[in-house]
Amino acid sequence: MVYIGNAKFERNAPCWCGSGKKYKNCHESFDEKLRSYALKGAIVPDRGLIKTPEQIRGIKESAKVNIAVLDEVASRIREGMTTEEIDEIVYDVTVKSGAIPAPLHYEGFPKSVCTSINEEVCHGIPAPDRVLKDGDIINVDVSTILNGFFSDSSRMFLIGNVSEEKKKLVQVTKECVDIGISMVKPWTFLGDMGDAVHRHALENGYSVVREIGGHGCGLEFHEDPYVSYVSRPGTEMLMVPGMCFTIEPMVNMGTDKIYQDEENGWTIYTDDGMPSAQWEVQVVVTEDGCEVVTW
Ligand code: MF3
Ligand code: CO
Numbered sequence: 001m002v003y004i005g006n007a008k009f010e011r012n013a014p015c016w017c018g019s020g021k022k023y024k025n026c027h028e029s030f031d032e033k034l035r036s037y038a039l040k041g042a043i044v045p046d047r048g049l050i051k052t053p054e055q056i057r058g059i060k061e062s063a064k065v066n067i068a069v070l071d072e073v074a075s076r077i078r079e080g081m082t083t084e085e086i087d088e089i090v091y092d093v094t095v096k097s098g099a100i101p102a103p104l105h106y107e108g109f110p111k112s113v114c115t116s117i118n119e120e121v122c123h124g125i126p127a128p129d130r131v132l133k134d135g136d137i138i139n140v141d142v143s144t145i146l147n148g149f150f151s152d153s154s155r156m157f158l159i160g161n162v163s164e165e166k167k168k169l170v171q172v173t174k175e176c177v178d179i180g181i182s183m184v185k186p187w188t189f190l191g192d193m194g195d196a197v198h199r200h201a202l203e204n205g206y207s208v209v210r211e212i213g214g215h216g217c218g219l220e221f222h223e224d225p226y227v228s229y230v231s232r233p234g235t236e237m238l239m240v241p242g243m244c245f246t247i248e249p250m251v252n253m254g255t256d257k258i259y260q261d262e263e264n265g266w267t268i269y270t271d272d273g274m275p276s277a278q279w280e281v282q283v284v285v286t287e288d289g290c291e292v293v294t295w
Contacts, residue, residue, distance in 0.1 A: 042189075
């Protein structure tokens, strides 16, 4: 992860970031700053994780499709619908937009979207016999590839009359993401953000899944860094402008312990059978904070 650039030989050459400016007038001081953090022992991103303006434009175009897909799901999701029908909506809207659903055939995943209901933490597989019932909470996790650029976001939906307890879990999880967004600032650490997310969940009596988190996203579905929401301040990767990653904590009403479905090899459940919620956004780190590209 540590990048040690050779500024001397590149100062008049075009900057590596693709801006078209000379290196000395563009990312030279940035590289020096990064190097000083690296020398102090910080985990710093390598250049591949810092997106060029053109790449960010591509990611945002992909994100527009991603949002449109979720908006369509939002307008049609209802009690009595099967998760298979949600999969069909996601596939149709994505493909009609000239894009590809990233989950389809990803490491053998059989469907176009993840649909995770109640105690399902993530990676629920849509099925024709899985019917949405009154009182369910469901996460619909949509990931999109457009012109080779990846976007990823998910929302929770409440089906019919949902208990106050479950509503609060969904609401607090959304607040966790908002807090995460507010903590994305260049030259601070992912661990600062992860800890703030974690604390908000804990303050509300919830737990946060430890083994699965967010990820860099943009040129690949899952890139570095791994983004934990149980991390400590001042640890994990340094955030710098141009980095693009997801904020997607999985918040459990009960234990943080989870297990994987042995039959399908994908779906993750809470160990105690209590509900879990998740919202996901994708952000690009800017000079003074971040821009949310999927929301
Ligand atoms: N969308 C999930 C994420 O946020 C990844 C799902 S992988 C799949 O990282 F294969 F299950 F789609
Ligand atoms: Co994701």
